[in-house]
Amino acid sequence: MIEPHATKVLVIGYVWPEPRSSAASGHVMQILEVLLQQGWDITFSSPAGFGEQRADLTAMGIHEVPIELNNSSFDAFISELAPDIVLFDQFMMEEQFGWRVEKHCPDALRVLESCDLQSLRHGRHQRLKVRLKGSEDNNDFSDLFAQAAREEFEYMADTDLAKREIASFYRCDLTLMVSEVEIELLVEQFRIARNLLHWCPLMVDLPTGAPAAxxxxxxxxxxxxxxxxxxxxxxxxxxxxxxxxxxxxxxxxxxxxxxxxxxxxxxxxxxxxxxxxxxxxxxxxxxxxxxxxxxxxxxxxxxxxxxxxxxxxxxxxxxxxxxxxxxxxxxxxxxxxxxxxxxxxxxxxxxxxxxxxxxxxxxxxxxxxxxxxxxQKSVHGPALIQRLVECQRDLANIRRDNFTGSMLRHHQHKSTQYMAQWIEVKNRTHTT
The missing domain is CATH 3.40.50.2000 (Glycogen Phosphorylase B;)
Known part of the structure; x- marks a missing residue:
C-alpha cells in the first residue's frame, strides 16, 4: 500500500477552477477534494490567467504555481517537484506539457481528466447547424437525438479535433470519463482499451435536509x-x-x-x-x-x-x-x-x-x-483512489500493453518538443 504522505500530485489545469461558473470546474474540485481527503500533497498549476470566480485553492491546502506555455521554466519546476501523479485537466494540457512531464518525470503516472468528449460535442454541434439550415421544422429534433454510436463515430472520425483528443487519451496511462456512453463509444468505435478509461462521474454528498416545498x-x-x-x-x-x-x-x-x-x-x-x-x-x-x-x-x-x-x-x-x-x-x-x-x-x-x-x-x-x-462521493471517491494506486503499481505493464500510446508519444511529443522550443526561442528573441 502506498503511504498517503508519499504521494505527490501535480494538476495542470486548462483554467483555474471556478466551480460556481461551470460543471467542468466543479468536477475538478470534486477530484481535488478526494485527493486531499487521502492526505496527498497537491500542487495546482495553470498557464491561464486568474478568472473572476476562481476557487481559493490555497485555503484548501493546495499549492498554486502559475506556469507558462512553451517555456523551459516548467522543466525546472517539475523536476524539482518530482510528482508521483500528473493530472492533466483537458487534453490540450497534455498536448502542451505531456512531453515535458515524460522527459523529466518518466515514472509519474499520467492521468487525463476529460470533463466531456469534446470532439463528440463538436460533431453534434456541426450536425445541429446542418439540421437548422436544411429543415423547415426546427422545433422537433427526434431524428437528431436518435443518432447511433456508429453514426456519431463516422461524423467525428475525420475531424482534426477527434484525432488530437483520442491521441491524447492513448498517450495517457488513464483517462477519467464522466459518461458511460462516451466510454462505450471510445471502446467500441475508437478501439481504445477499456483498462485505459475510468468512470468518474460528478461526485456529491447526499443532501441531509428536506428540500424546499x-x-x-x-x-x-x-x-x-x-x-x-x-x-x-x-x-x-x-x-x-x-x-x-x-x-x-x-x-x-x-x-x-x-x-x-x-x-x-x-x-x-x-x-x-x-x-x-x-x-x-x-x-x-x-x-x-x-x-x-x-x-x-x-x-x-x-x-x-x-x-x-x-x-x-x-x-x-x-x-x-x-x-x-x-x-x-x-x-x-x-x-x-x-x-x-x-x-x-x-x-x-x-x-x-x-x-x-x-x-x-x-x-x-x-x-x-x-x-x-x-x-455519491463516498462511492466514487474511494474507487478513484483505488484505481490510481493500482495504476501506479502496474504502470510498467500498462505502458507496455499500450503500444499505440507509446508510438504516439514518440512521434507527437518529438514534434511538439521542437515546436515548443522554436516558439520559446522566437519569444526570447522578440523580447530582447
Missing amino acids: YEDRAHFLHIGNFRHAPNWDAVLWLKTAIWPLVREQLPGAQLHIYGAYTPPKATALHNPAQGFHVMNWAEDALQVMSSARVCMAPLRFGAGIKGKIVDAMLCGTPNVTTPVGAEAMHGDEAWPGAVTCSAREFANQAVQLHNDKTRWLDAQTHAHTLLARRY
Missing part, C-alpha cells in the same frame, strides 16, 4: 455558463420556440436565466413583459435552484453529463431536458422530470410538472434515488 417555490429556471456553446444554444431555443409555448398555457409564467460571463447578446434577450428574465451570474446556484419549481435544460447538443441537472436533483427541483441532457445520467433509474425531443412537448411537460404537485413530488423522489445510486 412545492408551495414555497415559484417560476421556471435555466442556468449555465454562457461561454459554453450548448448553454447559449439552449437559451436561444427557449427564447424563440419553447417559452412562447409555455406562456400560451401559463400567461403569467416567469423564466429566470442565470449564467456566468453573460454577454451583451444574452442580456439583449431580457424581456420582463414576456416573463423572460436574464439574471446574469448567480451568487449561489443551489439557492436559486432551490427556489425554482422547474429547471429547464433544452440542450440540442453537448456531451458529458450535466452539472445543472445534478444541481437540480440536489435541490429536489424536477427538470425537463432532452435526450442529450439526460444522456449517461440515469442508467436504469427513473428520470426526475421529463425527457423530450420537441419544443411543443418540452413546453407541455414543463407546464405539467409546474402545475401537478403529485407528479412534481414523484420527480423529486426519483432525484433522491438517482443521486444515491449513481453520484
Whole structure:
C-alpha cells in the first residue's frame, strides 16, 4: 500500500477552477477534494490567467504555481517537484506539457481528466447547424437525438479535433470519463482499451435536509455558463420556440436565466413583459435552484453529463431536458422530470410538472434515488483512489500493453518538443 504522505500530485489545469461558473470546474474540485481527503500533497498549476470566480485553492491546502506555455521554466519546476501523479485537466494540457512531464518525470503516472468528449460535442454541434439550415421544422429534433454510436463515430472520425483528443487519451496511462456512453463509444468505435478509461462521474454528498416545498417555490429556471456553446444554444431555443409555448398555457409564467460571463447578446434577450428574465451570474446556484419549481435544460447538443441537472436533483427541483441532457445520467433509474425531443412537448411537460404537485413530488423522489445510486462521493471517491494506486503499481505493464500510446508519444511529443522550443526561442528573441 502506498503511504498517503508519499504521494505527490501535480494538476495542470486548462483554467483555474471556478466551480460556481461551470460543471467542468466543479468536477475538478470534486477530484481535488478526494485527493486531499487521502492526505496527498497537491500542487495546482495553470498557464491561464486568474478568472473572476476562481476557487481559493490555497485555503484548501493546495499549492498554486502559475506556469507558462512553451517555456523551459516548467522543466525546472517539475523536476524539482518530482510528482508521483500528473493530472492533466483537458487534453490540450497534455498536448502542451505531456512531453515535458515524460522527459523529466518518466515514472509519474499520467492521468487525463476529460470533463466531456469534446470532439463528440463538436460533431453534434456541426450536425445541429446542418439540421437548422436544411429543415423547415426546427422545433422537433427526434431524428437528431436518435443518432447511433456508429453514426456519431463516422461524423467525428475525420475531424482534426477527434484525432488530437483520442491521441491524447492513448498517450495517457488513464483517462477519467464522466459518461458511460462516451466510454462505450471510445471502446467500441475508437478501439481504445477499456483498462485505459475510468468512470468518474460528478461526485456529491447526499443532501441531509428536506428540500424546499412545492408551495414555497415559484417560476421556471435555466442556468449555465454562457461561454459554453450548448448553454447559449439552449437559451436561444427557449427564447424563440419553447417559452412562447409555455406562456400560451401559463400567461403569467416567469423564466429566470442565470449564467456566468453573460454577454451583451444574452442580456439583449431580457424581456420582463414576456416573463423572460436574464439574471446574469448567480451568487449561489443551489439557492436559486432551490427556489425554482422547474429547471429547464433544452440542450440540442453537448456531451458529458450535466452539472445543472445534478444541481437540480440536489435541490429536489424536477427538470425537463432532452435526450442529450439526460444522456449517461440515469442508467436504469427513473428520470426526475421529463425527457423530450420537441419544443411543443418540452413546453407541455414543463407546464405539467409546474402545475401537478403529485407528479412534481414523484420527480423529486426519483432525484433522491438517482443521486444515491449513481453520484455519491463516498462511492466514487474511494474507487478513484483505488484505481490510481493500482495504476501506479502496474504502470510498467500498462505502458507496455499500450503500444499505440507509446508510438504516439514518440512521434507527437518529438514534434511538439521542437515546436515548443522554436516558439520559446522566437519569444526570447522578440523580447530582447
